Amino acid sequence: MSFAKRVLDGVGWFNVGLKMNFFLALFLVAAPLTILISGETLTRTELLDKLGLWAILGLISLLPLSKLVTYLVVLFPIKQLNGLCLDIQNGNLNPFNEVPPEPASQDELQKLRHNMFWMGHVISSRQKELKTTMSMLEDAQKQIQGSIDYAEVIQKAFLPEKNEVASVFKDSFLLWKQRDGVGGDSYWFKKTENGFFLAIIDCTGHGVPGAFMTLIVQSLLDRLDSSKFERDPAGILTEMNKQIKLALAGNDAEASPDDGMDCSFVYVANSGKEMVFSGARNYLILCKKDGTLVEYKGDKKGVGMNKTPEDFAFTNQPISLEKGDRFYMLTDGLIDQVGGDRRLPFGRKRFKAVIEKQHESMEAQQDELFSDFIHYQGHEKRRDDVLVFGAEM
Numbered sequence: 493m494s495f496a497k498r499v500l501d502g503v504g505w506f507n508v509g510l511k512m513n514f515f516l517a518l519f520l521v522a523a524p525l526t527i528l529i530s531g532e533t534l535t536r537t538e539l540l541d542k543l544g545l546w547a548i549l550g551l552i553s554l555l556p557l558s559k560l561v562t563y564l565v566v567l568f569p570i571k572q573l574n575g576l577c578l579d580i581q582n583g584n585l586n587p588f589n590e591v592p593p594e595p596a597s598q599d600e601l602q603k604l605r606h607n608m609f610w611m612g613h614v615i616s617s618r619q620k621e622l623k624t625t626m627s628m629l630e631d632a633q634k635q636i637q638g639s640i641d642y643a644e645v646i647q648k649a650f651l652p653e654k655n656e657v658a659s660v661f662k663d664s665f666l667l668w669k670q671r672d673g674v675g676g677d678s679y680w681f682k683k684t685e686n687g688f689f690l691a692i693i694d695c696t697g698h699g700v701p702g703a704f705m706t707l708i709v710q711s712l713l714d715r716l717d718s719s720k721f722e723r724d725p726a727g728i729l730t731e732m733n734k735q736i737k738l739a740l741a742g743n744d745a746e747a748s749p750d751d752g753m754d755c756s757f758v759y760v761a762n763s764g765k766e767m768v769f770s771g772a773r774n775y776l777i778l779c780k781k782d783g784t785l786v787e788y789k790g791d792k793k794g795v796g797m798n799k800t801p802e803d804f805a806f807t808n809q810p811i812s813l814e815k816g817d818r819f820y821m822l823t824d825g826l827i828d829q830v831g832g833d834r835r836l837p838f839g840r841k842r843f844k845a846v847i848e849k850q851h852e853s854m855e856a857q858q859d860e861l862f863s864d865f866i867h868y869q870g871h872e873k874r875r876d877d878v879l880v881f882g883a884e885m
Contacts, residue, residue: 640700644674647703650710652681660688660760662815664883665858669825675877676702677823680710682718687761689718689725692881694754694774694823702877708739709753725757726770726806729795733804736796752796756821760813764885767811767819774821779847781816818854818884820847825876826861831868838868847882854882 657679658664670677676695682688691713695705712735713728721727736752754773760766769776771790778786788809793800813819822843829838846864851857861880 640673647674657681661883663854665854667858667880669878671874671877672699674703677877677879678706680713684718689759691757692821696751723759723768725759726808729770729772729806733795750798752794754794765813767813769809770806777820779818813885820882822880825878829869831870831872
């Protein structure tokens with residue numbers, strides 16, 4: 493028999509309890525009165541004997557009868573309600589095919605049963621609505637993730653091949669970890685007649701908006717005639733500042749968003765002994781073969797930003813290179829990542845501590861750097877995209 497059926501039967505048992513109260517009252521009160529009324533035909537001794545016998549029987553049966561009545565009237569309905577609560581707790585929110593009607597009597601236990609039935613019915617209805625909504629959200633999430641996965645393919649298609657970049661150095665690594673699959677960090681590489689350009693780019697935004705910015709930047713860079721900027725990375729940044737402002741301004745220059753990029757940009761001559769660095773709110777670290785670190789800071793203006801004048805001219809910094817020197821360019825995602833026991837940024841000090849070590853290969857250095865980064869991040873949420881480039885001449 494189902495629990496719901498037992499609960500309905502409990503109402504009948506409750507009526508039985510009322511009848512038991514009536515018979516108990518009849519047994520303990522009405523019977524002695526009957527004896528007294530009919531006692532006219534009895535002697536005083538016989539009447540007292542019968543009343544005494546009835547009192548003794550009443551006292552003997554009082555305890556079991558009171559327990560029986562208590563169980564039928566109070567404990568049994570409570571057990572039924574507890575069973576219903578357990579049923580709801582186990583997930584059966586609608587043990588009845590339909591909500592029981594409003595009880596006609598003023599019995600509070602029956603009202604409580606009805607209210608619990610109604611509560612289970614309402615919770616069940618809300619649960620069905622929630623499951624439907626969750627299913628719709630899951631489908632939407634799958635569509636969004638599918639779009640992001642495809643956007644990642646498109647973004648990677650715009651980037652230079654890693655092998656092409658690696659081919660111009662003795663040894664190198666490129667650590668590129670987007671926070672959301674796609675993002676605002678990218679790199680650009682272009683060979684010229686006498687050398688090549690290499691840029692490490694940090695566009696504004698994360699995820700899909702950041703990825704769109706990288707596509708705009710990559711497209712604008714590819715359109716430039718790099719032969720006109722031989723040995724002049726600052727000239728490319730100066731021109732990109734104008735082009736980004738123009739591309740994002742549309743028909744209303746005053747409504748242009750404050751979007752653009754930070755960048756570390758270098759030109760390296762084919763001889764491998766000459767480098768020219770230009771930076772937009774970014775820097776380059778040179779690690780000499782004797783372990784000495786030299787930091788070159790870029791200009792304090794972003795490319796394409798509203799606070800950067802359209803005619804702003806970025807500056808070049810020539811750098812002499814020797815065989816065995818290593819240089820590093822990176823976005824701020826690694827340095828600014830919060831972690832550790834004190835929830836402080838990873839910082840340049842930790843980054844420099846890794847690159848100062850004399851690793852046998854750049855790949856081994858990359859592995860240690862990323863391992864230290866993940867360990868330091870711990871359970872903290874990734875804040876930004878990560879892009880680090882290192883190369884040995």
